[in-house]
Amino acid sequence: MRYLLLMYQQEAVMRNLPKETAREVHGAYMAYLDALKKAGVLVANHGLQPTSAAATVRAPNGKAVVLNGPFAETKEQLAGYFLIDVPDLDSALSWAERNPTASHGAVEVRPVWG
Amino acid sequence: MSEAFAAALVEWPASGVPRTPEAWLLTVARRKMIDAARRRQTGDESAAALAIIAEELSPAADENPEIPDERLRLMFACAHPAIDAGVRAPLILQTVLGFDAGAIGSAFLVAPTTMAQRLVRAKNRIRQAGIPFRVPERVELAERLDAVLEAIYAIYAEGWSDPAGTEARRRNLADEGIWLGRLVASLLPGEPEALGLLSLMLYAEARRGARRTAQGEYVPLAQQDPDAWDQPLIDEAEALLLRASDAGRIGRYQLEAAVQSAHVIRRRSGRTDWDAIERLYDALLSLTASPVVAINRAVAVAETRGASAGLAALDALKEDARLAEYQPYWAARAELLARCGDLPAAEAAYERAIGLESDESVRSFLQQRRAHVTVTASTLLPSGSSRNAA
Numbered sequence: 312m313r314y315l316l317l318m319y320q321q322e323a324v325m326r327n328l329p330k331e332t333a334r335e336v337h338g339a340y341m342a343y344l345d346a347l348k349k350a351g352v353l354v355a356n357h358g359l360q361p362t363s364a365a366a367t368v369r370a371p372n373g374k375a376v377v378l379n380g381p382f383a384e385t386k387e388q389l390a391g392y393f394l395i396d397v398p399d400l401d402s403a404l405s406w407a408e409r410n411p412t413a414s415h416g417a418v419e420v421r422p423v424w425g
Numbered sequence: 426m427s428e429a430f431a432a433a434l435v436e437w438p439a440s441g442v443p444r445t446p447e448a449w450l451l452t453v454a455r456r457k458m459i460d461a462a463r464r465r466q467t468g469d470e471s472a473a474a475l476a477i478i479a480e481e482l483s484p485a486a487d488e489n490p491e492i493p494d495e496r497l498r499l500m501f502a503c504a505h506p507a508i509d510a511g512v513r514a515p516l517i518l519q520t521v522l523g524f525d526a527g528a529i530g531s532a533f534l535v536a537p538t539t540m541a542q543r544l545v546r547a548k549n550r551i552r553q554a555g556i557p558f559r560v561p562e563r564v565e566l567a568e569r570l571d572a573v574l575e576a577i578y579a580i581y582a583e584g585w586s587d588p589a590g591t592e593a594r595r596r597n598l599a600d601e602g603i604w605l606g607r608l609v610a611s612l613l614p615g616e617p618e619a620l621g622l623l624s625l626m627l628y629a630e631a632r633r634g635a636r637r638t639a640q641g642e643y644v645p646l647a648q649q650d651p652d653a654w655d656q657p658l659i660d661e662a663e664a665l666l667l668r669a670s671d672a673g674r675i676g677r678y679q680l681e682a683a684v685q686s687a688h689v690i691r692r693r694s695g696r697t698d699w700d701a702i703e704r705l706y707d708a709l710l711s712l713t714a715s716p717v718v719a720i721n722r723a724v725a726v727a728e729t730r731g732a733s734a735g736l737a738a739l740d741a742l743k744e745d746a747r748l749a750e751y752q753p754y755w756a757a758r759a760e761l762l763a764r765c766g767d768l769p770a771a772e773a774a775y776e777r778a779i780g781l782e783s784d785e786s787v788r789s790f791l792q793q794r795r796a797h798v799t800v801t802a803s804t805l806l807p808s809g810s811s812r813n814a815a
Contacts, residue, residue: 335792339779346780350750404534414785 313354313396313423314403319387320416322361339411347395347406358391387416394423496521497612498558500605503547504572505556512547513572514579519544522601532583532598570613574622574678577605581626585633586784599633602626610665620669621679624662628685631658643790651692659689680709684721699728716745717753724757732764752781756791763794768802771795 328336347353362381369376381388393410397403400422407418503516515533518524530540550556561569581602606623613619635653636644666682684705687698706722709715719742727735739758748754759774775795782788 335789338792339788342776342778342780344780345776346750349777349780400539401535404536408534409781409783411785411788413783414788 312399312403313394313425314400315421315423316393316395316403316407316410317419317421318390318392318410318412318416319385319419320390320412321386322388322390324415325390326361336411343409343411346409347393352395352397352402352406354394354396356391356393359389362388390416494608494612495558496608497560500573500576500609501560501569502551502556502558504569504576505551506569506572507554507556508547508550509543510572510575512543514576514583515540515544516547517573517576517605518580518601521605566616567618570616570618571677573609574618577602577609578622578626578678580605581629585629599626599630603630615672617669617672617674618676618678620665621676621682624665624669625678625682625685627658627662627665628682628689631655631662631689637786641786643784643786645790646688647697651689654689654692656692659692662686675708677709677712680705680712684709697728699725703729716742716748717751720748720751720754720757723761727761727764732761736761736765750781752778755781759791759794759798763798763801768798771798772802 325336344353344356347356365379365381367378367380367382369378390412393406395403395406397406400420403420403422407413407420410418412418499520500517503520504513508516515529518529518532519526526541526544527537529544530537533540535543560566580598584597584599584602603623603626606619606626609616610619610623631654632646632649634655635649638644662682663686666679666686669679669682684702687701687705691697703722703725706718706725709718710722720739723735723738723742725735726738736758739754739761742748742754755774755778759771759778762768762771762774772795775791775798779788779791779795782791
């Protein structure tokens with residue numbers, strides 16, 4: 312089954328990490344990515360640019376309205392995703408636990424249709 | 426203590442598994458309040474759980490009058506072979522200690538709704554299959570007790586995996602595991618593995634706080650300050666292991682406790698008894714054939730016979746697919762590769778370990794180890810190399 316692991320982090324905190332810590336965090340993600348690949352469960356992944364680069368579109372009554380910023384202002388922001396293919400939810404949860412975001416933010420696990 | 430055990434092993438039959446003596450008698454259980462305060466804490470909820478179960482209990486109530494404690498019957502029902510092994514520990518947490526499904530699911534990394542379904546299914550199964558609430562006959566007791574002990578150890582291990590003690594979802598599980606261990610040890614005082622498990626948990630608990638610095642950094646066992654270990658807990662663990670060994674029936678938990686004993690001896694002698702540890706893991710391996718034990722044995726071999734011998738022992742496990750996603754395998758491999766001077770391979774193995782680790786402070790420790798290897802590697806390169814400039 313395919314699961315989307317959605318990483319929610321505090322952008323401001325991540326942006327202001329000391330250089331040394333930032334390097335360590337980056338290294339942790341690289342190793343995590345590598346572990347997913349070696350386990351043969353990775354389908355796709357991307358990191359997202361900050362929400363300051365986001366635009367949100369709504370088109371009630373067919374008329375599009377574009378708003379600057381993310382869909383919702385929240386304490387933690389969507390920072391990226393991993394799409395994985397694993398046997399079951401327990402396996403997806405164990406990969407979510409290893410995701411470095413789980414240490415400081417939250418990882419939402421969503422089964423994908425189909 | 427570990428020496429006595431290692432010595433006893435010499436007399437083991439080559440097949441490894443000791444036979445359970447026929448003459449095993451259920452000792453009259455002492456119905457004893459081990460920890461009255463603790464009981465009061467969880468009393469209300471577990472009383473409710475017990476009240477529900479009590480109806481089902483009543484037909485079986487007189488089968489084993491010598492074991493009067495209902496909680497023990499309950500544990501044997503929860504850890505029955507007909508119950509899926511993965512749900513036994515959660516079931517014990519719910520029925521004996523009154524944990525709710527959400528807290529249990531969270532501790533065992535299972536979605537709360539999924540855990541709730543599993544618990545309901547398991548309880549239906551107990552009812553439908555007519556699983557008895559009783560302490561098994563002595564012929565099957567050893568095997569069945571093993572499942573109970575395994576479930577208790579799983580509860581303790583979940584708590585142990587939160588070294589900082591900051592996660593509410595896991596904070597109490599180590600204590601609960603020890604509490605259940607005390608309960609079983611006091612109700613079955615003649616069962617050496619029950620004593621062995623309690624001893625093992627107390628040894629581990631004695632070192633619990635020493636696994637992190639005040640700043641929350643991971644401290645590997647070899648670098649822990651023995652003075653930070655809890656001496657009263659160690660004393661209690663030693664005494665239990667000694668009592669267990671009197672029965673003359675060695676088992677998995679006694680052996681693992683003896684390994685702990687060989688580690689904590691460093692507090693008195695200043696030196697870990699690696700020879701004993703290697704022999705104890707040999708025995709454990711013949712008993713369990715567990716790849717996890719094999720990794721630990723390889724680490725011990727690296728201490729007794731050198732890093733390359735340890736690495737050769739690890740290499741023998743390479744084909745085991747279960748280890749590909751097992752962090753300690755890669756961390757041990759990386760460490761031994763580095764000691765053997767194969768720095769690029771060590772770096773790659775550290776990378777695997779880092780990617781598989783979920784604990785941030787352990788991850789950080791592994792990253793430091795890898796960085797150390799990288800620096801060492803770059804200084805070994807010929808001058809003029811671009812990496813030397815860094």
